[in-house]
Amino acid sequence: MIPTPHIEVRNKDEIAKTVLMPGDPLRAKFIADTFLTDVKQFNSVRNIFGYTGNYKGRRISVMASGMGMPSIGIYSYELFKFYDVENIVRIGSCGGYTPDVKLYDVILAKDAWSESSYAKVQGGYEGDTIEGSPELNQKLINAANELGIPIHIERIHSSDVFYRENSGEYKEIFKKHGCVAVEMEAFALFHNAKVLGKNAACLLTVSDNLETREETTAEERQNSFTNMMKIALELAE
Ligand SMILES: O=P(O)(O)O[C@H]1O[C@H](CO)[C@@H](O)[C@H]1O
Numbered sequence: 001m002i003p004t005p006h007i008e009v010r011n012k013d014e015i016a017k018t019v020l021m022p023g024d025p026l027r028a029k030f031i032a033d034t035f036l037t038d039v040k041q042f043n044s045v046r047n048i049f050g051y052t053g054n055y056k057g058r059r060i061s062v063m064a065s066g067m068g069m070p071s072i073g074i075y076s077y078e079l080f081k082f083y084d085v086e087n088i089v090r091i092g093s094c095g096g097y098t099p100d101v102k103l104y105d106v107i108l109a110k111d112a113w114s115e116s117s118y119a120k121v122q123g124g125y126e127g128d129t130i131e132g133s134p135e136l137n138q139k140l141i142n143a144a145n146e147l148g149i150p151i152h153i154e155r156i157h158s159s160d161v162f163y164r165e166n167s168g169e170y171k172e173i174f175k176k177h178g179c180v181a182v183e184m185e186a187f188a189l190f191h192n193a194k195v196l197g198k199n200a201a202c203l204l205t206v207s208d209n210l211e212t213r214e215e216t217t218a219e220e221r222q223n224s225f226t227n228m229m230k231i232a233l234e235l236a237e
Pocket residue numbers: 022023024066067068091092093094162182183184185221
C-alpha cells in the first residue's frame with residue numbers, strides 16, 4: 001500500500017532500513033544538511049520532511065514524526081509496515097524530572113512508561129510500560145562509548161499532555177514510576193515496533209528541566225542537539 005496517505009515516495013528502496021526520527025521536521029532537515037551526503041528528499045507531505053543519504057559512506061534515512069503519539073503512531077506504522085523499514089531511532093527533546101539529568105545530557109530510554117491508551121487501542125496491550133529494542137540499545141551504547149559521549153540509560157515518561165493544569169504531577173511520576181524525563185512519542189513507537197516485529201529505540205536530549213526550571217531556546221532545540229544525532233547516525237549501514 002504505497003504511497004500511503006502520509007508518505008509520498010513510490011519506491012520503498014528510497015528509504016533506508018534504518019530511519020532516525022526527530023519530532024521536528026526542521027531538525028530532520030538540519031541533520032540531512034549537516035551530516036549527510038548524496039541526500040535525496042523522499043517526503044514533504046504535510047511538511048513532514050524525510051531524507052535519505054550517506055553518513056561516513058553508509059546509508060541512513062531521517063524523517064520527522066511530528067509531535068505526540070497519534071502522529072508518530074502513523075508515521076512509524078507506515079514506515080515499518082509498508083516501506084519495510086526495520087529500525088527506527090527516535091531522537092527527541094525531553095524535560096528532565098530530576099536535577100540528575102542536566103540540559104544537553106543525552107538519555108537512552110531503556111523503556112517508556114505512559115498513561116496513554118495508544119497501545120491498548122492499537123493492539124490490546126494492557127500494560128503501561130514498553131521496552132526499546134535491546135539490540136538497538138546495545139548498538140547505541142557501543143556508539144556512545146566509542147564517541148566518548150556519556151549517556152544516561154533510564155526509564156522515561158511518554159505523555160499525551162505537554163501543558164498540565166497540575167504542573168507538579170511530575171514529582172509523583174518520578175517517585176512512583178522512576179521516569180527521569182518526559183517526552184511525547186516513545187511509548188507508541190515501541191508499541192508499533194513490538195506488534196510489527198521491528199526494532200525501535202529512543203535517544204533524548206534534555207531541553208529543559210522541570211525541577212531546576214532551566215531551559216533551552218526553540219532554536220537550540222532545532223539545531224544544537226548534535227551529540228544524540230552523532231550517536232544515532234552511527235547506526236547507518
Ligand atoms: O523534540 P521532539 O522530538 O519534538 O520531542 C519533544 O518535543 C515536543 C514538545 O515540545 C514533543 O514532540 C516532545 O516529545
